[in-house]
Amino acid sequence: MDATIVPKMQKHYPVLLKEIISVISPQHGGTFIDCTFGQGGYTKKILDFNNTKVIALDRDIESEKIANQLKENFEDRFIFKNIKFSQLTNLKLKNENIRGIIFDLGYSYTQIKDPQKGLSFDANGKLNMQLGLNTFSAEDAINKLDEKELEKIFKFFGDEKEAKYIARNISKERSKYKIDTKSLVEIIDKSKKRKNFKVHNATKVFQALRIFVNKEISELIFGLINAAKVLKKGGILGVVTFHSLEDKIVKYFFKSLSENKSISRYSPILEQADTLFNLTQKKPIIPSDYEVTKNPPSRSAKFRYAIKKTDFYNFDTDVEEQFRNYIEIENYGDKL
Ligand SMILES: C[S@@+](CC[C@H](N)C(=O)[O-])C[C@H]1O[C@@H](n2cnc3c(N)ncnc32)[C@H](O)[C@@H]1O
Numbered sequence: 001m002d003a004t005i006v007p008k009m010q011k012h013y014p015v016l017l018k019e020i021i022s023v024i025s026p027q028h029g030g031t032f033i034d035c036t037f038g039q040g041g042y043t044k045k046i047l048d049f050n051n052t053k054v055i056a057l058d059r060d061i062e063s064e065k066i067a068n069q070l071k072e073n074f075e076d077r078f079i080f081k082n083i084k085f086s087q088l089t090n091l092k093l094k095n096e097n098i099r100g101i102i103f104d105l106g107y108s109y110t111q112i113k114d115p116q117k118g119l120s121f122d123a124n125g126k127l128n129m130q131l132g133l134n135t136f137s138a139e140d141a142i143n144k145l146d147e148k149e150l151e152k153i154f155k156f157f158g159d160e161k162e163a164k165y166i167a168r169n170i171s172k173e174r175s176k177y178k179i180d181t182k183s184l185v186e187i188i189d190k191s192k193k194r195k196n197f198k199v200h201n202a203t204k205v206f207q208a209l210r211i212f213v214n215k216e217i218s219e220l221i222f223g224l225i226n227a228a229k230v231l232k233k234g235g236i237l238g239v240v241t242f243h244s245l246e247d248k249i250v251k252y253f254f255k256s257l258s259e260n261k262s263i264s265r266y267s268p269i270l271e272q273a274d275t276l277f278n279l280t281q282k283k284p285i286i287p288s289d290y291e292v293t294k295n296p297p298s299r300s301a302k303f304r305y306a307i308k309k310t311d312f313y314n315f316d317t318d319v320e321e322q323f324r325n326y327i328e329i330e331n332y333g334d335k336l
Contacts, residue, residue, distance in 0.1 A: 012109045013295040014041025015240055016303050019285050020102060021045055023305055024236050026052045030099030033230075035085040035223060037063050038108045040070055043078070053077045055091065059084045059132040059214075060111065084133055086222035093230050101227040103239040105220065105246055107131060107210075109297075119210060121202050123182040129206075129213040136336035138209045142179050147171040149332045156329055157217075157245070158208030166191045166205060207243070212333065217326040220246060221319055224253050228276060228315065231308045237277075238305035245326070247284070247302050253319050254279050254306040262315040276315045277306035 020042060026032060029051030034043045037056035040063075046052050047070070054077065056067060067080030081091065085103065111131065112119045118128035118138065129138040142150070147167045154163035169191045173179060179187070188202045195201065211217065227237055237254075241247040256262075258279035284302035292299045320327065 012039045012041065013291075013298065014039075014045070015104060015295070015298045015301045016285065016287055016291070017041060017045060019303060020238060020240070023238060023285075023303075024100035024102065026100070028099070030235075031055065031096040033057070033088070033098060033101040033227070035088070035102060035227070036104045037067060037080065038104065039063075039110065040066050042102055042104065044070065047074050047077060053096075054079070055093075055096070056080045057083055057085050057088070061132055062110070062114075082132070084219060084223075086219045086226065088223065088226040089229060096230075098230055098232050098235055100236045100238065101231055103220075103223060103227075105216070105240060106242045118181060119206075121181065121185050121200055121206065123185070125181050127179070127181045127184060129210045131214050134213060136213065136333055138213050139178075139180070140336045141209060141212060141333065142170060142184060143174050144336055145332060149329075152329050153212045153332070154205050154208045156208075156326060157211040158204035158206075159244075160204040160208065161194065162192055165193075211245075212330060215330045215333065217245065217249070217323065218330050220249055221253075221323060221327070224250070225317060225319065228253075228257070228308065228317075229313050233308060233311045235308050236305050237308065238303060240301050240303045242300050242302075247304070249319065249323055250304050251284075252322060253317070254304060256319065257315070257317060258306060262317060263310065263312055273309040273312075276308060276310065276312070278309050279306050281305065 024032065026046045026049040029049070031053045032046050034054055034056040037043055037058040043054045043056050046054050061082050064080060064082055070078055107119060111117050115122060115125040116128065118126040127137065127139040127142065150170060151163045151167035154160040154166055160166065166188055169187050170179060173183065173187055185202045188205050192201050231237055239250045241250055254277060258275055258277040261274045262276045263274050284304045287298045287301055
């Protein structure tokens with residue numbers, strides 16, 4: 001869990017690029033959906049192959065600038081939409097031969113450097129954490145949610161052992177003044193009995209707030225479900241995660257849909273497969289030592305993928321029920 005410290009590197013590196021391209025095989029052509037366009041690292045590589053098309057999404061409107069430059073060269077093969085990936089099925093995709101859908105979760109180097117986004121502990125940054133298309137900020141959450149709700153956010157999304165004391169101290173302090181990035185870091189520092197000298201004291205709380213503000217768990221769950229719907233038979237669904245909760249969800253989704261009968265036996269299609277996915281690679285693919293040296297934040301990346309066995313659109317999954325408590329915590333934000 002590195003998250004919120006501004007990395008010392010100076011440039012954006014697309015994580016596991018070589019490995020992902022080798023898995024999705026764009027050399028065979030087809031349409032690919034890059035659900036997290038960012039700086040366009042994956043999209044550009046896919047477009048290098050002539051018979052491909054990319055539909056790219058990003059919730060951050062800043063990505064549109066890079067997308068517009070790319071459109072100048074690939075007008076007929078590249079589309080960008082400023083939407084959240086949970087909204088994937090709102091796109092008109094019926095006639096697209098979707099061969100691959102990729103998610104590279106989290107945020108980019110450019111975003112963490114931006115003080116307006118306030119993703120880091122930098123005292124000059126706003127207590128914001130909105131990646132785009134949000135309805136409230138981290139400042140709203142910290143200053144308005146109940147103490148018990150804050151505790152759950154820190155505990156479940158940050159695995160913060162001292163969630164209770166931190167939430168209690170936030171609740172005390174905010175009755176005296178409005179909490180900003182600087183004061184939040186100070187409150188966390190004072191509340192932590194167990195100091196960690198390897199990572200910043202505020203790392204876990206900041207990660208938890210970012211997940212909460214961007215509803216990252218709900219986004220991932222509904223993004224995966226919708227991606228699995230629109231993918232064509234033989235197509236690849238691939239996800240790069242950066243922390244254990246994300247990875248747990250992706251692992252569960254792929255495992256359950258490759259082991260459990262997820263397709264109704266009343267399906268109208270004859271000789272229908274009864275599981276949705278083929279999971280040829282059970283273990284995640286991780287970056288090489290060379291990549292980690294070049295790009296240290298890549299060290300926590302894990303890439304998992306599965307191959308869709310059928311064109312079937314409606315399938316059964318209990319992923320939402322399995323992770324319901326996380327979705328319920330994210331829904332505290334609805335009242336803000
Ligand atoms: C790690 S970066 C992707 C970097 C990209 N693969 C590249 O090579 O340039 C993650 C991107 O996903 C976007 N993002 C995060 N959650 C999203 C969501 N729910 N819907 C759409 N975009 C999202 C962020 O705004 C960010 O630009």
